[in-house]
Amino acid sequence: EIVLTQSPATLSLSPGERATLSCRASQSVSSYLAWYQQKPGQAPRLLIYDASNRATGIPARFSGSGSGTDFTLTISSLEPEDFAVYYCQQRSNWPPGWITFGQGTRLEIK
Amino acid sequence: QLQLQESGPGLVKPSETLSLTCTVSGGSISSSSYYWGWIRQPPGKGLEWIGSIYYSGSTYYNPSLKSRVTISVDTSKNQFSLKLSSVTAADTAVYYCARLGSLWGQGTLVTVSS
Numbered sequence: 001e002i003v004l005t006q007s008p009a010t011l012s013l014s015p016g017e018r019a020t021l022s023c024r025a026s027q028s029v030s031s032y033l034a035w036y037q038q039k040p041g042q043a044p045r046l047l048i049y050d051a052s053n054r055a056t057g058i059p060a061r062f063s064g065s066g067s068g069t070d071f072t073l074t075i076s077s078l079e080p081e082d083f084a085v086y087y088c089q090q091r092s093n094w095p096p097g098w099i100t101f102g103q104g105t106r107l108e109i110k
Numbered sequence: 111q112l113q114l115q116e117s118g119p120g121l122v123k124p125s126e127t128l129s130l131t132c133t134v135s136g137g138s139i140s141s142s143s144y145y146w147g148w149i150r151q152p153p154g155k156g157l158e159w160i161g162s163i164y165y166s167g168s169t170y171y172n173p174s175l176k177s178r179v180t181i182s183v184d185t186s187k188n189q190f191s192l193k194l195s196s197v198t199a200a201d202t203a204v205y206y207c208a209r210l211g212s213l214w215g216q217g218t219l220v221t222v223s224s
Contacts, residue, residue: 001173034211043206043214044157055212087157091211097145097162097170099210104156 002026004088004102012110019075021105023088028068035064035073036087038104044087048073075107083109112137114207114215121221122201128194128220132207139188140165145210148181148192150203151217158203162210163190197222 003026013019023033031051036044046055048064051071061076075082085104092098118130132146139146147162161171163181171179175194183190194201202222208214 043217045214046212049211089157095170097147097164097168097210099147099159099162101149101157101159 002029002090002092002100004090004100006086006088006102006105008105009103010106010108012108013078014110015078015080017078019073019078019082019107021073021086021107023066023071023073023102025069025071025090029090030093031067032091032093033064033066033071034089034091035062036089037082037084038087039084047086078107080109083107112209112213114209114213116205116207116215116218118218118220120219121223122197123224124198124222125196128192128197128201128205128222130192130205130207130218130220132190132192132215134188134190134209139183139190140185144212146183146190147208147210149206149208149214150201151206152200152203160192160194160205199223 005024007022033051035048038044047058047062052064063074065072085106087104088102113135115133122128145162148160150158161181163169163183169181178195180193199222204217204219206214206217
């Protein structure tokens, strides 16, 4: 089973600052890595799929990078609405319906 | 526009079976290359994958839940369903259905209590 470890657990920043969130896999997931944003009381929303592709309607300030075991979500300049919890998620090449989540990073206002 | 909606009882007694259905609208569940899944989130905690299904009926389950989980699909109704047996308080969570890698339903809170 592939384990995803996110760091830091909590990130305290101010609006306008740059946020860098990390996700490390226990073994290679190739580029099959997604990032989700979750706000209180809401379902997670897909931000990035296949490591670096922005989902439909996601602002350009969100970007993803990495492959293999190390991945990064970058928010170039934080907006007030970006403070939320972020999860990474991997999907297996085989079996293809098998997924796991990281434990989440809480991005809070400093 | 694709939408997913969970439905089912919000309260289940311990030792009973939790049953939820996800209705897909605005698109066909038989669309190729997509997997459909169930994910849950206990109050204040992170996300846990329960299992996935392809429209053909192929299923994949989280090993930690596999002995208690059944996921099925009804393409004629554009729905897929979750059954979780022998529930305990630890199964209290918001349950989400999703088209894996894209859109999620809004979630439904299921409480296990007598």
